[in-house]
Structure formats: C-alpha cells, structure tokens
Amino acid sequence: MSSAEVPKSAFWTTRRRDRLAGYLFVAPQVAGIVVFVLVPLVLIFYYSLYDWNVLAGTFTFTGMSNYRDLVADPRLPSVLRTTAFFCGGLVLLNMALALFLAVLLNQRLHGTAVFRTIFFSPVVVSLVAWTIVWQFLLQDDGGINGALSAVGADGPNWLRGDVTALVSVIVLQVIKNVGLNMVLFLAALQGVPAQLYEAARLDGASAWTRFRRITVPMISPTILLASIITVVGSLQIFAQIAVLTQGGPGTSTTVLVYYLYQQAFQFHDFGYGATLSVLLFLIVLVLTVIQWQTRRRWVEYER
Template sequence: MKRSEWLDRDGFAAWLFLAPALLLLGIFLLFPIVYLVGLSFTTGSFTQEGLRWIGLLNYRRLLADPDFLQVIGNTLYFTIATLIPSLVIPLLLAVLLNEAIVLRGFFRSAYFIPSITSIVAVGLGFRWLFQDDGPVNGLLSKIGFATIPWLSSTVWAMPVLILLSTWKQIGFNMVVFLAGLQAIPQSRYEAAELDGANARAKFWHITLPGLRPTLVFAAVTTAIFTLRGFEQVYAITGGGPLNSTNILVYYIYQQAFALFDFGYAAAAATILLAIALILVYLQLKTWQD
C-alpha cells in the first residue's frame, strides 16, 4: 500500500478520535465566545422586546463611562498586586519544603489546604476579621496602633481582597513549583557544589532556569484566577466603597443581572477576554524570550 494511502487512513482515524473532543470544545467554548461577541453589538433583552443591532455603540459607552475606566484600573491593580506575591511566596516555600526538614509533609498539607477551601466561606471569614470591630483591629488596638476602617476605606479595601486572593493561590502554586523542582536533575546541584557554588548561586543559575516552564504555567493560571475574581468581591465588599473594589467580572455581573443590560455587559466581557489574552501573551513572551 502506498504511503499516501496510509497517511490518509491515519489522518481519518485521528480526526475520528478527535471529533468528540472537538465537538465539545466547539459547543462549550467556541460557540459561547462567538455568541458573546455578537451579543456585544446589540441592545434589548431576551423577552418579547428582543435584541436590536446597534453596532459599536456599547463599546463607545464603555470607553466614555468613568465607572468602567475605574473598574479597568481596579482590575489591573488587583491582578498585578496578586500575581507577584502569588509567585514569589510559593516559590520560596517550595524551595524550603523541597529539602529534608522536620514535618515537611505536614507543612505541605497545611499550605495547600487554602486552595481547596470555598472562597465564599473564606471571604465571609475575612469580612469578619477585617470589620471595624473585628479581630484585626482589636489586635492593632492592643499593640498600640490606630484602628483602620479596612472595608469602608477606598485605600484599604482592595488590599484585603488581594490578601485573600494571594492566600488562596499560594498552596496551589507551591505544589506546582514542588513538582517542577523535583523534575530538575540532582546532578546539576552536585556539579555546582563541586565548583564551589553557594545556595544563592544554585538558586539563580540552576533552580530558576529549570523552573522556567513551571513559572510560565503558574503565572498564566494565577492571572486567569485573578482576572475572573468575583466571589471575594461579592462576599466582602460588593464593589465598594465608592466603586474602589469593583473589578471587571463583578461589573459584568452588575450590568447583566442587576440592570439587565446584556449587550453592554457582553461588550465589557469581550474587553475582559481581550485583556486576558494580552496578559497571557505578554507573560509567555516574557518567560520564553
């Protein structure tokens, strides 16, 4: 049998096995994205009134809306401020817990537990901790510091959300980094020790280069986690005070399910998708160059 016939048969078999996965991908991913983009060019509702095509009007409204521009700034601040500690702290913990220390298994489990807890339940716990008469302000009073109106302050409310999101992500990224560390050949460290390299030199010249693919994965997943942040805002601040903690997903929720402006919400969601793609692209370029 000719080679081309084998290729045709193998190609047909490959497409046959891929067909169920591609069908599900099209139904649950590609179709919703196309529908979302189309919806962003309409106004109206899904009732008898129906949807009406208005072109780019929703996008013009978004760019002229000061609340939306503030939400974009909040989202970028929240994402970047969560991303950096969510990579640095788990990396340091992973390097430490990769060594043979006492109770290593216990500490690994303890740090991972937050990543499997309900973010709504944790959010309610954080709201209790940081309320005006809560334990955090109580501790500040006992050690002689002035209390802080954490959740009613336009300055301090966002750091509470960032703290929660970082705490939630640390365990997952730590496990990812541990897996990456164990994939680095031990012989590299042994050779570096023979050359007289200290711990810092081994970290910068062996550990970090060896973790490059792992860092890319952790950065991308953390950025996606923060960009789709909703539960912590809903449970703790509700977007306040004065819109200072309103991030893009919560803003989309408000427009779609509180104001029922579905076309406008779809336009905001399309911009969120574009921001996510740009951030992922920049992260991949940064780590791969």
C-alpha cells in the first residue's frame, strides 16, 4: 500500500472530544472565579496604593502611604480585638452547639425529623428579615424583655450595652447558622460504623469515652471543613451589625468588615478601605492555612 493510501487519523478523536466537553463544563465556573474573585482581588491590591476619594474626584498614587496609615491607625487595635472576640465566640459556640444537636438528633428517637427541620429552618430564612425581627425583640421594650418581665426579671437594653450588644450579635448569628453545621455533623455521624460503638460498650467504655475516642476522631474531617467555613464566615459578618448596632454603642461591635465599610462608603476613603480589605484577606488566608496545616495533628485520616 502506498503512502497516499494510508488513512489519516481523525483530528476530533474521542479523547479530544471528551477533553473539550470537560473544558466547556468547567468554563462557567472558571470564568466566574476569574471575574468575581481574582480580578477584584487584584484591583483591591491596586486601589490600596492610591488615595481615592469619590466625592473629591481624586485618584492619586501614594504608594505605601495607606499601609503606613494602617499601622498608625489608633482605632485599628480596638477593631481587631472586637473582631477576634466576635470570631472566637461565634466559632466556639456554633461548633459546640452544632455538634451537641447533631449527636442528640442522631439518636433513634421519635420526632427527630421535626426537630431537624426546626433547627435548620433559620438557615434558609432571609438574613435581613431575620435580623430586623430580632432587632425588635432585643429592644428595651421588646419581646425578650417582655418575656423576662413576665417571670419577674428585668432585662437590659440588649443593643445599647457594650458587652450585651456584641454578645447579642454573636448569639443571633449562631442561631441563624448553627443548623448548617448541624446537618454536616449529622451526615458525618450517620457514617460512623455502629460496630465501633458496640465493641466499645462491650469493653465497658462510658458514653463520654465513646464520644471522645470514636465519634470525634471519625468525624474529624467534617469538623475541619465546618471550622474553616465558620471561621471565614465569622470574619465576613456585616449585615447583622449594620442593621442591629451600626458598630455601636461606641465601637463595641465595630468588627473589621464594618470598619472597612465605614472607611470606604461613609468616609469615602476607598484607598484606605481597599487597604483594610487587604488586611482582611491576609487574616483569612493565615487562619485558613493554619487550620489546614494543623489538620495532621488531629484529623484522623491525615495522620
């Protein structure tokens, strides 16, 4: 057979068609990440090098001036302390309560499906509507104090005290989102082999020992996932504070995200607001990396 008679291989082979189909399926997601994540992230770093005042119409390159202002900002330490307290309190309370509820609802008891729905329903409720309702309940003459007065107790003005305002926002956010982590933990608990618990009972292990030695290690990958999601989410809380306290009283509930909003959209200093955004990004990045790197010490399947 001459070389002219040798059949040429087709360009659109099965492998190439499958590869193209895969690229087309992931293209919308990749485009969304590039447009809505990577490009804004690059622009934030770019804007942080400028003095940008929208009202004055100025956009002047200042180099590292905004970062020097960040270091010298007298309000920033207080904002960071409030952010740390808010994040720590929310994460610990959310994770502990979600795990407690998941363990309870994992028992084969009558009516658990109803309670699962009750605990998860706040997750799907509109955030703004949820916050406005609680704003009325937490007022000095609101529903919470009305219930307390019915049993002979006097409640404080929850949103006007330095400590009670921050605690109220934390508890409100925990109630709103605890159902999400609860569902994650519940799914993980249902995947734990029952034979492990039976063997532990035969060996005389108590309920606390079974929980500490079996439950926690077996669902530790889910705990890692939930902790990362909760930490990142706690650092991005804005709507609740904007509706309930507006960062007050004083600056007792001014977390980093709300302080960023104040600088950029109330004081119209977008350059400094972008610098605070860079700080927030670095904090989230560092905390996520720390959680990911420490997983080998306590996550069962990473040891």
